[in-house]
Amino acid sequence: MVTGDGAYIKRINRNLILQEIMNNGLISRAELSKITGLNKATISVQVQDLLKKKLIYETQQEHHAIGRRPIMLSINGSVGYVLGIDIDFSSIQFAITNIKGKEVEYIKINPETKDYESIVQLLTKYIQHYMNKFANSPYGLISVIIAVHGTVNNDEVINFVPKLQWKRKNLKADLELDIEIHIVNNANLSAYAEKVYSGQNDNLMSLMLTSGIGAGIIMDDQIHKGFNGYAGEMGHMIISPDGKKCPCGNNGCWELYASESTLLMELSQLLNRPTLTLKEIAELIERRDSTTMEYIKQFIKYLSIGINNMINLYNPETIVINSGILRIYPNTVKEIKSHLKSSISDYREITISKLGIKACVIGACAFAISKFLGISNLRIQDSDQFKEQTSVNNQTPELVNI
Known part of the structure; x- marks a missing residue:
């Protein structure tokens, strides 16, 4: 049971009401009372205050039943x-x-x-x-x-x-x-963003493979930041102790083998093309260019090494991978899963982000x-x-x- 002074309780109730209005898009006072468990008098007082502050507005929902159309509440986005x-x-x-x-x-x-x-x-x-x-x-x-x-x-x-x-x-x-x-x-x-806009669950890991590799971790509905706020720097997890030199100062960091910037640079060298864009890579994939397909398979293998480590460390329910290249490469998720053979690794879903850049x-x-x-x-x-x-x-x- 939540206890505290009147102002504190009022603020909690206000936030709860705003949350339900936002998450439902349109909602009536009666539905608010039912979902939140707050009595109608409390709902009425809070709604009047939010209307006065212009944070919400009232609208009538269209319906074909006999009687008055219900008055619905919605967030006033333009304020x-x-x-x-x-x-x-x-x-x-x-x-x-x-x-x-x-x-x-x-x-x-x-x-x-x-x-x-x-x-x-x-x-x-x-x-x-x-x-x-x-x-x-x-x-x-x-x-x-x-x-x-x-x-x-x-x-x-x-x-x-x-x-x-x-x-x-x-x-x-x-x-x-x-x-x-x-x-x-x-x-x-x-x-x-994956949690808020894509409706992902409360235990997820988001991998950004753009200029490097960053991992955002949400555990029990909270962003996991670690002791000083530095958690999630998975791109600098070492997967090859005697490997390539990284700007961070170490050798063999994961992002030197499995980030899009690495893929673009190394594939450009292999194909002897000074620059290579995502659009050009998409065309190479569509043509099933042998050099491109072979390199991306190796890229996915290195990516899977890090994902396996992260699964064992954090046991996320969902792993969301944000990569423009892997979004257009066929069977990305299937190939990643083929490398995750550990009998102790446990997760529910691996998916490619639809939110992109x-x-x-x-x-x-x-x-x-x-x-x-x-x-x-x-x-x-x-x-x-x-x-x-x-x-x-x-x-x-x-x-x-x-």
Whole structure:
């Protein structure tokens, strides 16, 4: 039984009501009372307060039965907006969603610099631009969640980003903006996106195979961060002690054998093609080019070694793999499973993510919505808006020229 002062109980009830309104899309007061166990008087008081704050609105649901149409409650998405930013090695993604989780703007840019101070200036201009753009909505731009492909401690200070060679950077403080900002590991946000938008279970592991390998781990409905916040750096698990040299300082790290950046580089060399795009790899796979198919089979074997280790360490119910290449390669999951022969490995499902390159940045938006509304078990209905979308704007808008 939850105990505490009146304000605390009121806040818990408010968050519970908002959670059910968000997760159901449309819901009546009577249904809210039934699902939450709160009495009708409590529901009525809370709903009136939320209506006054413009966080929800009333609408009448169409029906063909005799009598009054029921009055339904829904989240008022347009009262506020959140910004998710994903800083990768060669690109930065920006996504704006309203507080209902609907995407209203998305761009991907390829900065010419990786210098930390220059990136801080670029981010500052973008964030200020969006703060101004949404200033006229009741809650404006509510908060910014920034994802980095490296270790972030519990104080949200960047410890190390191997590909960018950023060490001990306090990005939140350096931005010097009058808005709530959080710095989060990218893989954790990707895992959160799978849970919120794809309806995955509460014990899952999300593997991002983009510029390196990051693992986001959700255990018992909570993001697993570890002692200092560094859990999930599976890309730097050593699978070959005398293997290739990694920017992190060790040899034989997993991401040197099973990340998409490695695949693109090594397959380009094998095919004697200076550059190789995902589209070109898709064409090679469709033609069943022997060199390409043989290399990807070896790639999957190395990937499976790490997955087997992770299954034994964490016993996840679901493993979600985010890879554009493996999404188009035939029988990916079947081949991975063929390498998982240990009699002690236990999991329920391995699946390929449908959220693609946007997983991290929309996970950032969902994380911001959860914080703002106080919803611990967030589910967003319209997940199809993000699936399989790859169109981007690679031109840096004039407002961020630096």
